[in-house]
Amino acid sequence: xxxxxxxxxxxxxxxxxxxxxxxxxxxxxxxxxxxxxxxxxxxxxxxxxxxxxxxxxxxxxxxxxxxxxxxxxxxxxxxxxxxxxxxxxxxxxxxxxxxxxxxxxxxxxxxxxxxxxxxxxxxxxxxxxxxxxxxxxxxxxxxxxxxxxxxxxxxxxxxxxxxxxxxxxxxxxxxxxxxxxx
Amino acid sequence: xxxxxxxxxxxxxxxxxxxxxxxxxxxxxxxxxxxxxxxxxxxxxxxxxxxxxxxxxxxxxxxxxxxxxxxxxxxxxxxxxxxxxxxxxxxxxxxxxxxxxxxxxxxxxxxxxxxxxxxxxxxxxxxxxxxxxxxxxxxxxxxxxxxxxxxxxxxxxxxxxxxxxxxxxxxxxxxxxxxxxxxxxxxxxxxxxxxxxxxxxxxxxxxxxxxxxxxxxxxxxxxxxxxxxxxxxxxxxxxxxxxxxxxxxxxxxxxxxxxxxxxxxxxxxxxxxxxxxxxxxxxxxxxxxxx
Numbered sequence: 001x002x003x004x005x006x007x008x009x010x011x012x013x014x015x016x017x018x019x020x021x022x023x024x025x026x027x028x029x030x031x032x033x034x035x036x037x038x039x040x041x042x043x044x045x046x047x048x049x050x051x052x053x054x055x056x057x058x059x060x061x062x063x064x065x066x067x068x069x070x071x072x073x074x075x076x077x078x079x080x081x082x083x084x085x086x087x088x089x090x091x092x093x094x095x096x097x098x099x100x101x102x103x104x105x106x107x108x109x110x111x112x113x114x115x116x117x118x119x120x121x122x123x124x125x126x127x128x129x130x131x132x133x134x135x136x137x138x139x140x141x142x143x144x145x146x147x148x149x150x151x152x153x154x155x156x157x158x159x160x161x162x163x164x165x166x167x168x169x170x171x172x173x174x175x176x177x178x179x180x181x182x
Numbered sequence: 183x184x185x186x187x188x189x190x191x192x193x194x195x196x197x198x199x200x201x202x203x204x205x206x207x208x209x210x211x212x213x214x215x216x217x218x219x220x221x222x223x224x225x226x227x228x229x230x231x232x233x234x235x236x237x238x239x240x241x242x243x244x245x246x247x248x249x250x251x252x253x254x255x256x257x258x259x260x261x262x263x264x265x266x267x268x269x270x271x272x273x274x275x276x277x278x279x280x281x282x283x284x285x286x287x288x289x290x291x292x293x294x295x296x297x298x299x300x301x302x303x304x305x306x307x308x309x310x311x312x313x314x315x316x317x318x319x320x321x322x323x324x325x326x327x328x329x330x331x332x333x334x335x336x337x338x339x340x341x342x343x344x345x346x347x348x349x350x351x352x353x354x355x356x357x358x359x360x361x362x363x364x365x366x367x368x369x370x371x372x373x374x375x376x377x378x379x380x381x382x383x384x385x386x387x388x389x390x391x392x393x394x395x396x397x398x399x400x401x402x403x404x405x406x407x408x409x410x411x412x413x414x415x416x417x418x419x420x421x422x423x424x425x426x427x428x429x430x431x432x433x434x435x436x437x438x439x440x441x442x443x444x445x446x447x448x449x450x451x452x453x454x455x456x457x458x459x460x461x462x463x464x465x466x467x468x469x470x471x472x473x
Contacts, residue, residue, distance in 0.1 A: 020242065060266045060305045067303070068266035070253075073346045073378045096346075096378040096431055116249035117346065117380035117430055118463045120266040121256040138316050140305055152249065154242055154432060164242075168433040169376050172425040176373050179424065180366045 003152065009051030010090035014111045017155045019162035023113065024150040028130065029053040029093065033072055035141035037080035039134055046133040046143065049087035053113075056094030058140030059124070066127045066146065070120030071095040074112070078102055085109050093153065097165025103157050112157035114164075126151045199281060199473055205290045207473035208338070212294025215340040216271065217302055219467035220263040223254055226409040227384075227439070227464045234382055234429075234436035243434030247382075250429070250462055265463050268304040269342035271295045271326035272401065276333035283330060291328055291338070292321045307345070329398065336471040341404060347379035347461040353397055356453040364389065364455055368441065369421045371457040377431015380461035382439045384408055387418065388456040391446035399444040400458035405466055408440035415441045429462075439464075 004017065008027030017023065030047055032040070032054050040046070056077060059069035074094030081092065082105050090110040092098070095117035106112060115123060131145040157163045199207075231254070235247035257264040273291055277283060296319040298304055308325045309316045320326070352371045356363055368387060375383075388399030411419060418441040428434025439462065448454060 022242075022245070058266065058305065060263065060268065060303065062303055068263050068268075068305075070266050072267070073349075075378055095380065096376065114430060114432065116246050116253070117377075118265040118267075118461055119249045119253040120264065121260060121262055122249055122253040124262075124266075125256060138306070140307070152245075154245075156432070164433070165377055165431050168427060168431055171433075172373055172376070172427050175425050176369060179421070180369070 005150070008053050010053060011051060014090050015108070015159045017111050017158050018160070019155050019158045019164040021155040023153050023155060025053065025091070025093070025113065025153055026148050026150055029055045029146050029148055031055045031057040031059060031069070031144040031146060033058050033141050034076055034080070035137045036134055036143045037077055039137065041080065041083055045084070045087055047145070049084060049089050052089050053091040053093060054084055054089055055146065056092065059144060060120070061129065061139055061144065064129055066124045066129050068120035069124045069127055069146070070118050071115045074098050081105065097156050097163070100163070100166065103161060103163050103166065106157055106159055107161060108159055111155055111159055113153040114156035115151065115153055123151065204473045205286060205293070207471050208287065208290035209294035209297060211338045211469040211471045212273065212291050212340065213297040213301070215338050215467045215469040216295065216298040216304070216342065219340050219342055219465040220268055220302055220304065221261055222258055223264065223463065224407070224466060226407045228254060230408055230439040231382070231462060234439060238429070238434050238436060240428070240434050242432045243429050243436070246429035246432060263302060263304065264465070265344060266305060267344035267346060268302075268307065269344045269465070270307055271320060272341040272343050273326045273328045274339040274341070274405065275328060275330050276335065276337040276339070277330055278334055278336050281336055288328055291326055295320050295326050337468055338471060339405065339466065339468040341401070341466045344461055344463070347383060347459040350375035350379040350459040351400070351457055353393075353454070353456040355393065356455055358451060358453050360453060365418055365421045367455055368418045368457055369425060371459065372422045372427060372437055373425060375459060376427055379459045380463070381427055381431060382429055382436040382462050384439050384460040384464045385418070385422065385441045386458040386460060387441060387443045388454070388458070389443060389445045390448040391454060392448070393454055395446060396454035396456040397458070399446055400456035403442040403444040404458060404460050404464065406442045408442065408464070411440055412443070415443050418443070
């Protein structure tokens, strides 16, 4: 199956995606981890959130170059994400999936896109650095403004309640119980 | 002739190392080992990922492993770290009889970490635990974590440890009669972890020793090559792979590339078990220190 090409700012087109679909994403995204989320909740979102994509990532930056920029574990941001979706953010990018609460918050609004964890050089090869907010938070925690060129992603959670990570976890639980519960 | 040279060099090795030269040799070897570990995965790990890619049948699982292999090749070609989480430095020093273990020696290792952070470069990850203040150079109180063991030659082995997988690690103090709970505990560790530690993982399992020692054993198990597994290790690996979590938690046959076990004697009333989770980027490298 050939991937669907998406470009930011994202529109209602993301609502057509289903968990398991393969997509590529181009355009501007904003990196944000724990500290950046907390700062944004306090001070407001420093970029236009309408149709934006937030990337769970703390990159290695050297001068104006992105050296390595793979995804971080999204689950750490489970309880810090609602305000972004309320403000119009349409895509979250990360690894490992997010909670059922976030899946509910995405319902009818946006998607969670999974990027292969650890593939920091592959990711960086599709990125150009455009700017930064909150640089005082340090390299890993600042919000880096990044231009993407066809980053390959999988729809992990769609806007209809479909959750690939959730489905895999349910099956894993079933297998575990079958083997170890008497 | 060769015997004479060997004899003389072994005599020289018995002399206590001289100050500055030795310091530089240790810090350079540390920096060089970190560079190697960050940029190139050990061949046994790459082979295991290739094998996993051949075994997977699902479209998404194959694609995830394809991305990983592409990323490994790209990092090697460009000479940059495989993953942006360049980890915290875990260092194993093998010390020959002539080398005294001093604060200078530990400082030389720390200097190697600082140099590696500047030159490779690495992401500065080391922070004070409560204040969350970042030192900026991957060192600080108790960091790098240095483990010392005796040996014939002086060697530095580094194992840069990322947080995604480290955070999923677990420890249990079982009763001596609960041996049969070990496979369940190992599988349960990955059940809880799901896709978060970047599977396919390598699991280091420590069994025995003491509360603190069993965690160290689990980490040391990650230094072992993963191209072979003992029957018990294979049994644990199969139990984990039966969960179907797959590459990145998106489903598939390979959740663990390998499970490695290390044991130590323990109290007759105890059975400590620790599982140290390692992401697919199972980074490790060794350098001999020559001065």
